Every structure is written in structure tokens, then in C-alpha cells.
Amino acid sequence: MKTKAKGLTRRKFMKNAAVAGVAVALGAMLKPALKAFSSTGSADYTVNGEWRPTTCQGCTSWCSTQVYVVDGRAIKVRGNPNSKVNGIASCPRVHLGLQQVYDPDRIKVPMKRTNPNKGRNEDPRFVPITWDEALNTIADRIMELRHNNETEKYALFRGRYSYMRDIIYDRMTKIIGSPNNISHSAICAEAEKFGPYYTEGLWDYRQYDILNTRYIILWGADPVAANRQVSYYISRWGETLDRAHVVVVDPRLSVSAAKADEWLPIKPGEDGALASAIAHVILTEGLWNREFVGDFKDGANKFVAGQTVNEADFEEKYTYGLVKWWNIELNDKTPEWAAEKTGLNAAQIKGVAIGYGKAAPQAISWVARGPVMQVRGAYASMATHALNGLVGSVDSVGGTLKANKEYTQSFPDYKDFQDDIAKAGTKHGKIDHRGRKEFPALTKGKSGGGVVTNNAADGILNEDPNEIKVAIGYMNNFPFSCTQGERWYRALSKIPFMVHLTTNASEWTWFADIILPSNHHMFEKWAYVKSFANGYRQVTMNQPVIEPIWDVRTDETEVPWLIAEKLAERGFDNLLRHYKEYRDPETGKSPTNEREFALYALKHATHKLWDPAEYQGGDKFNGWEDFRSTGVWNSDPYPYRKRWGKFGTKTDQFEFYSETLKEVLGAHAEKHKTNIDDILATCNYQARGEKAFVPHYEEPYMYGNPDGLVLVDYKSRLNREGRSANSPWYQELKDHDPGDEAWDDVAKINPVDAAKLGISNGDIIKLISPVGEITCTAKLWEGTRPGTIAKCYGQGHWAYGKVAAKEFGKTPRGGNNNDIIPVEYDRLSGSTVFFGIVRVSVVKV
Numbered sequence: 001m002k003t004k005a006k007g008l009t010r011r012k013f014m015k016n017a018a019v020a021g022v023a024v025a026l027g028a029m030l031k032p033a034l035k036a037f038s039s040t041g042s043a044d045y046t047v048n049g050e051w052r053p054t055t056c057q058g059c060t061s062w063c064s065t066q067v068y069v070v071d072g073r074a075i076k077v078r079g080n081p082n083s084k085v086n087g088i089a090s091c092p093r094v095h096l097g098l099q100q101v102y103d104p105d106r107i108k109v110p111m112k113r114t115n116p117n118k119g120r121n122e123d124p125r126f127v128p129i130t131w132d133e134a135l136n137t138i139a140d141r142i143m144e145l146r147h148n149n150e151t152e153k154y155a156l157f158r159g160r161y162s163y164m165r166d167i168i169y170d171r172m173t174k175i176i177g178s179p180n181n182i183s184h185s186a187i188c189a190e191a192e193k194f195g196p197y198y199t200e201g202l203w204d205y206r207q208y209d210i211l212n213t214r215y216i217i218l219w220g221a222d223p224v225a226a227n228r229q230v231s232y233y234i235s236r237w238g239e240t241l242d243r244a245h246v247v248v249v250d251p252r253l254s255v256s257a258a259k260a261d262e263w264l265p266i267k268p269g270e271d272g273a274l275a276s277a278i279a280h281v282i283l284t285e286g287l288w289n290r291e292f293v294g295d296f297k298d299g300a301n302k303f304v305a306g307q308t309v310n311e312a313d314f315e316e317k318y319t320y321g322l323v324k325w326w327n328i329e330l331n332d333k334t335p336e337w338a339a340e341k342t343g344l345n346a347a348q349i350k351g352v353a354i355g356y357g358k359a360a361p362q363a364i365s366w367v368a369r370g371p372v373m374q375v376r377g378a379y380a381s382m383a384t385h386a387l388n389g390l391v392g393s394v395d396s397v398g399g400t401l402k403a404n405k406e407y408t409q410s411f412p413d414y415k416d417f418q419d420d421i422a423k424a425g426t427k428h429g430k431i432d433h434r435g436r437k438e439f440p441a442l443t444k445g446k447s448g449g450g451v452v453t454n455n456a457a458d459g460i461l462n463e464d465p466n467e468i469k470v471a472i473g474y475m476n477n478f479p480f481s482c483t484q485g486e487r488w489y490r491a492l493s494k495i496p497f498m499v500h501l502t503t504n505a506s507e508w509t510w511f512a513d514i515i516l517p518s519n520h521h522m523f524e525k526w527a528y529v530k531s532f533a534n535g536y537r538q539v540t541m542n543q544p545v546i547e548p549i550w551d552v553r554t555d556e557t558e559v560p561w562l563i564a565e566k567l568a569e570r571g572f573d574n575l576l577r578h579y580k581e582y583r584d585p586e587t588g589k590s591p592t593n594e595r596e597f598a599l600y601a602l603k604h605a606t607h608k609l610w611d612p613a614e615y616q617g618g619d620k621f622n623g624w625e626d627f628r629s630t631g632v633w634n635s636d637p638y639p640y641r642k643r644w645g646k647f648g649t650k651t652d653q654f655e656f657y658s659e660t661l662k663e664v665l666g667a668h669a670e671k672h673k674t675n676i677d678d679i680l681a682t683c684n685y686q687a688r689g690e691k692a693f694v695p696h697y698e699e700p701y702m703y704g705n706p707d708g709l710v711l712v713d714y715k716s717r718l719n720r721e722g723r724s725a726n727s728p729w730y731q732e733l734k735d736h737d738p739g740d741e742a743w744d745d746v747a748k749i750n751p752v753d754a755a756k757l758g759i760s761n762g763d764i765i766k767l768i769s770p771v772g773e774i775t776c777t778a779k780l781w782e783g784t785r786p787g788t789i790a791k792c793y794g795q796g797h798w799a800y801g802k803v804a805a806k807e808f809g810k811t812p813r814g815g816n817n818n819d820i821i822p823v824e825y826d827r828l829s830g831s832t833v834f835f836g837i838v839r840v841s842v843v844k845v
């Protein structure tokens with residue numbers, strides 16, 4: 001598409017977008033009428049369409065999908081029947097993808113900023129430019145850094161991604177010469193992985209064997225609504241409820257809680273207390289799984305409340321440190337003690353513990369973000385996950401499983417393409433401060449192994465360890481998705497040159513100097529992702545199932561190639577030479593343009609899945625075309641209990657006393673010439689001494705008015721990771737979530753609290769915290785625990801489009817929870833804290 005660089009004000013920007021949108025909508029009206037359209041099966045369609053395979057990344061379930069395409073237009077989406085993970089099932093929010101790809105507010109051509117001033121209240125005055133002008137400008141800025149030997153001042157910020165990510169995120173950053181590739185992972189759910197890693201050596205999410213289980217405890221998890229294989233769990237949850245007893249631990253009545261056998265509306269931040277009490281009861285009642293854990297040598301249970309046990313009396317099988325755990329943490333953690341902490345009933349706590357223990361090993365303790373993305377969440381993560389060890393459900397039928405093996409391969413090595421400038425640049429410290437004394441970020445057993453995403457804003461603001469002069473962001477919106485986002489407004493205003501690769505304008509884009517329009521992951525992009533559930537892993541392809549309507553390029557492949565070409569024109573061809581190594585496995589040819597590069601890179605990464613000569617396992621294909629048209633590769637079925645005794649921890653056992661954590665914390669302390677207790681004090685944890693190495697309870701760490709209501713932040717089931725707010729269906733169907741209202745942003749208050757505050761249903765209220773305030777509508781709802789206020793994340797956009805905002809660029813629709821959540825971290829994992837962190841004052845406007 002040819003564009004002319006003329007002035008485009010905020011109003012014109014949105015007006016032009018609206019005109020284009022009408023054109024798209026009219027196009028839709030001209031399509032033939034359809035019959036039997038509500039069916040998800042093999043419907044009798046009256047039009048000549050075709051189901052084309054691709055992948056949805058509306059959340060991190062990453063479902064394999066199919067899109068029904070008629071005359072080049074995508075009109076319906078469903079699960080891919082070839083998938084053994086989600087099959088034909090999909091979720092309610094998958095359909096919003098259609099309104100995303102045809103969103104009239106999409107960025108349609110490259111644009112540049114004409115207002116040199118940056119700020120929340122500065123209209124960027126973007127004007128359209130050509131791809132050539134955009135890429136030349138970007139290449140000039142990167143070359144300037146290289147000429148000045150300051151490549152560490154380049155940064156790449158990644159939001160959602162596919163597994164093509166390393167091309168732009170890793171390879172491009174390192175060959176240019178910067179250590180600053182900053183991912184979003186620590187605002188996602190890293191703390192959720194901490195417990196599994198430091199007990200069973202698994203830094204990953206888990207799959208849950210729901211079809212074979214008899215008991216499930218959901219800790220803040222809402223599998224039929226929120227995340228991680230929602231499509232699969234929705235499709236099988238009815239059967240699960242028939243077979244298993246389901247308990248939901250959540251201060252809010254979630255969708256899953258509404259259907260559960262028991263709802264435990266716990267006080268926010270007290271999950272560790274409940275977990276310790278459940279473990280206490282399992283041990284005192286003698287309900288641990290002897291096949292996995294072992295037993296007392298004389299067979300007599302010596303776990304008696306308040307008494308310690310001689311370690312030599314117990315013989316463990318596949319676990320390590322059970323008696324130490326009992327002596328250090330559990331022996332006094334009775335249900336009565338936990339009832340005081342959690343606000344729950346002691347008899348109910350005991351009943352859940354006994355029910356869970358009796359179901360062993362077909363019993364799942366399922367941990368999600370809520371209990372762990374807290375200041376002391378690392379230990380809640382260990383405490384809740386350790387229950388799976390007690391009942392022997394780890395790697396077991398009806399239990400908690402890791403991902404199956406798959407056979408994708410990484411991209412060619414970059415090291416030979418780094419010159420001396422790049423090598424020197426990458427040695428600098430990172431802008432997010434990972435690995436410093438106060439940010440251990442112990443991902444996968446390494447000090448500084450993880451990212452501290454949200455702290456990058458402070459690194460930029462303080463120029464610590466250095467200034468950031470050139471930045472690229474893609475599929476990210478940190479000022480919106482990070483807590484205390486106003487820091488990001490200031491940080492982004494400070495970066496002299498910033499590029500955003502995105503489908504839609506957003507709060508991040510507002511601060512960009514160049515906008516590059518990205519294609520939509522589900523309809524217009526070559527890529528692949530990996531996901532797992534139902535005992536299988538899948539590798540599923542994102543494919544261009546329609547021709548892009550706008551002048552867009554692929555963020556992770558085509559754009560870096562185009563930048564590499566421009567850098568080569570300027571005498572720095574290392575990146576382009578590296579990318580030319582990504583050969584087509586079928587022909588051996590090097591790519592010659594960005595489209596070939598995107599395709600060859602994907603074929604290279606998935607080569608062992610589709611080439612029969614390279615076959616390693618799982619589904620077998622006749623070649624690339626066979627794989628492409630199927631859209632998904634499925635692994636072999638799950639090999640249960642193969643990990644017992646080979647967990648990859650320091651002892652190779654399931655560690656109730658984590659020698660693995662002890663070693664890693666020791667190394668971090670040594671690096672900073674101090675001791676572990678000092679590290680824990682610096683990082684706001686309460687444990688000292690031996691307690692640091694066992695799953696245990698820590699008190700919540702909270703900000704705000706002691707008389708205020710604790711904010712309970714949660715995800716709407718229609719949230720496509722915060723990217724669906726500009727979809728009219730999102731707004732219209734918002735009451736899909738229990739207690740929510742269409743076209744509104746409600747904060748749900750228990751009627752008991754509302755009466756005390758003099759607040760009625762429908763009142764406009766302000767939620768005020770020490771770091772900000774937001775305005776929304778009061779909803780009186782008994783599904784909120786008294787003393788808390790529950791509000792969905794997703795509204796509050798002011799720059800995401802005409803539907804998402806009340807007035808684009810100025811006034812948000814509702815309020816963004818992150819504006820009132822103080823920036824804090826679970827420092828052992830590097831995670832940003834969203835939960836159990838702030839009490840807010842609630843006042844009527």
C-alpha cells in the first residue's frame with residue numbers, strides 16, 4: 001500500500017481507521033448467507049468455504065484451531081480436530097479473534113511520530129510513511145550505536161510470542177550487541193514455576209490428568225475460564241465433575257468455583273497457611289502415599305501434632321526431607337491454626353485434607369497465579385505444590401504431569417556472527433537488574449536466570465546500568481500490563497528512539513517514534529507454538545489462512561530480516577549472513593527475501609516433525625505439505641512415572657527439603673559476599689535458617705489503608721491477554737463472568753461491606769491506593785469475600801482503539817487495576833506481584 005507522509009492528528013488517525021473499517025464491514029455484508037452456522041461440527045454449509053488450520057494465541061493455551069474461509073474472508077473459528085490436546089473444542093474468546101483481525105482500528109501502514117515531545121498527554125501526531133523510510137530510520141539508529149561502541153544501549157522488549165521468537169529476541173539482539181532482550185515472562189506467572197522447580201526440578205507449567213483424577217484442589221485456578229488449555233478443560237470439565245471432588249480456593253466466586261463441590265473463600269495471601277495445614281492433616285492422619293513417599297520403619301505413624309520426629313525413623317522412597325519438613329514447618333500447623341489465618345472453617349480444612357489424602361495418588365493440587373504472584377509467593381508456590389508430592393500424584397495417573405517430549409530444533413547458532421563490538425556489548429549488565437542482591441530471579445537454578453520485567457522501567461529511568469537509546473517492542477504493552485504503569489510512561493518518554501511492532505495502537509505505541517504494523521498471529525502469520533494437555537503435547541502452526549488486508553509484516557521473522565537487509569546496506573551484514581543460514585530443509589536454498597525467510601525458518605524448526613527421514617516420535621507425516629495441511633503434530637502418549645527417582649533435583653528425589661534451593665540461594669549469597677538470611681531479609685521474606693529450604697507459610701506483605709478492602713484482581717474469560725478490549729463482542733458479552741456487567745467495568749463488593757461504606761449497586765466509585773486511583777461502577781455481589789473487592793483486569797485502556805477507550809488517546813473506559821497496584825516483586829522468582837498486595841479505600845464519586 002502506498003502512503004503519503006502528511007500530518008495525521010489523533011482525530012484524523014481514528015477517523016481514517018473508521019473509514020477503512022466501514023469498508024471491511026461492507027465487504028462482510030456482501031458475502032453469501034450461510035446455513036446451519038452455529039454448528040461446530042461438519043455443518044452443511046451452503047457456501048463454498050474451507051477449514052484452514054492455524055493456531056490461536058488468545059491466551060497461552062495455544063490451541064490448535066481451524067478457520068473457515070469463504071472467498072478469502074475468515075468467518076468462523078473452531079478447534080482443530082487433528083489435535084489430540086484440544087481437539088475440535090475451543091473457548092468463548094476464540095471467536096473474538098475475528099473481530100481482532102478485521103478491527104477497523106488496526107495499524108494499517110507504518111507510521112512515524114511528528115510530535116517530538118513524549119508523554120501521556122502529548123498527542124504523538126503520527127503520520128503514515130513507507131516501509132522503506134521506516135526501516136532506513138531504524139537501521140540508521142542501530143548503526144549509530146554500533147559506530148559509537150554503545151550497542152548495550154539497544155533493547156528489545158517482548159510481549160506475547162511464538163517459538164519463532166529467538167530470531168528477533170535472541171539472535172538479533174546479540175548480533176547487534178546488547179544484553180537487553182527483556183521478555184514479559186515475569187509479569188506472566190513465573191512464581192508458579194518456582195514450587196515445581198525447587199521440589200521436582202520442573203521449571204514449567206503442568207498438565208493435569210483430569211480424566212483419571214478423583215480430587216482436585218484449585219488454588220486460584222479457573223481452568224474453565226482463565227488460562228492454560230481452557231478449550232480442553234471446558235470440553236471435559238463436566239466428566240471431571242462427575243468423577244472427582246473439586247475444591248476451589250479463591251477469595252472470589254470464579255466460574256470454576258460456581259460449579260465446584262466446595263468453595264473456600266480464603267483471605268488473600270493466606271494460601272500457604274492452608275497448604276501447610278492440609279499437609280499437617282495428611283501426615284497426622286497417615287494419608288500420605290507410601291508407594292511414593294515411603295513409611296516409618298516400624299509402620300507406626302509418629303506424626304503427632306506439636307511433636308518432632310526422629311529423621312532416622314522414616315525411610316523415604318522417591319522423596320527427600322519429609323521429616324525435616326515436618327519438624328521445621330508442619331508439626332504445629334493444625335487446621336485450627338490455619339482457620340485463624342485463612343478465615344476458613346477448621347472442620348472444612350480438615351475435611352478437604354482428608355478427602356484429598358484419601359484420593360491419593362489420583363489427587364491434584366493445581367496452583368495458578370493468584371496465590372503465588374505475591375511478595376512471598378515463592379514459598380506459597382512450594383507449599384501448594386508439595387501436596388502433590390505427599391499424595392504421590394507427581395507424574396502419576398490422575399495427577400500432575402510435565403510436558404511430553406517433542407522434537408523441534410533451535411535456530412542456527414549466532415556466536416560466529418558476533419563481532420568484537422557485539423561481544424563487548426553483550427557483556428554489560430541487564431537493564432532489569434536480574435541477579436543483583438535484591439533480585440535473585442532464580443529461574444532454573446541460576447542466580448539471575450530469570451527476567452525481572454517490570455523493573456526494566458526503573459532501570460531505564462535511572463540509566464542503571466546504562467541509558468537505553470534505541471528500543472524495539474513487539475506484541476507488548478507494558479504500561480498497561482505492568483503494575484504502577486505510570487513508571488513506564490516516564491521510562492518510554494525518556495527513550496530517544498522507540499519502535500513498536502503491533503497490530504493495534506496501544507498505551508506503549510503512544511510513546512513510539514515508529515510504528516510497524518504487524519500481522520495477526522491467528523490469521524496472517526507463519527510460526528509455531530507448543531502446548532500440552534490431555535496427556536499429549538502438540539506443536540501447532542500459525543499460518544496465513546487469509547491474505548493480509550493491510551500493509552503488514554510478521555514481527556518475529558519478516559521485520560528482523562528487513563532490518564538485517566538495511567544494516568547490510570550500511571556495511572554491517574553479520575545479521576543478514578546469519579539469517580541466510582536458515583535454509584529450506586527440502587531444497588537446501590538460502591532465503592532471498594523476508595517471506596522465504598519466515599517460511600524456511602519455520603520449516604527448519606519443525607523439520608524433525610514432518611520429514612519422515614528425520615522421524616523421532618509422535619505423529620508421522622509424509623512431508624512438509626502433509627504437516628502444513630494438518631496443522632498440528634501430536635506427541636506420543638504420556639509415559640507415567642518415568643521421572644520417579646530421576647527428578648533432576650540435587651538429590652534426584654522430590655524434595656520436601658530443597659537441597660536444590662539451598663545450593664542456589666547459597667551461590668547467590670556468595671556472589672554478593674553475604675549469607676542466605678541477609679538475602680532473604682533484603683528480599684522481604686520471613687524465613688531464616690533452615691526454614692528457607694522447606695515449603696512453608698509466610699504472612700502476606702501488604703500496602704494500603706489497613707481499613708480498606710483487599711483488591712482481588714482476576715482475568716475475564718473473554719480477555720485475550722488484554723488485547724480484546726477493542727472488540728464490541730468483548731464489551732457486549734462481558735457479563736459472561738459471574739458478577740460482571742456488559743459495557744461496564746465493575747468492582748464487586750460484598751453487600752456487607754457495601755452497607756458499611758454506604759455504597760449501592762450502580763454507584764460510581766473510586767478505588768484509591770497509595771499509588772493511584774481508578775474510577776469504576778460498584779456491583780454488590782455475594783461472590784466476593786467480605787473484606788475484599790474483586791475487579792477484572794482488562795478495562796481501563798485509553799489508547800487501544802475507539803471501543804476500548806471512552807475517547808481514544810484521552811479517557812479510558814473504566815480503570816486499569818494495575819494503576820492502583822504498587823510495584824513489588826516476588827524476588828526469588830523475579831515475578832511482578834499482582835495479588836494480595838494492596839488494600840484500597842473505596843469512595844463514592
Ligand code: SF4
Pocket residue numbers: 056057058059060061062063090091092093094229230231720
Ligand atoms: S483464547 Fe486461549 S483457550 Fe481460547 S482458543 Fe485461544 S488459545 Fe485456546
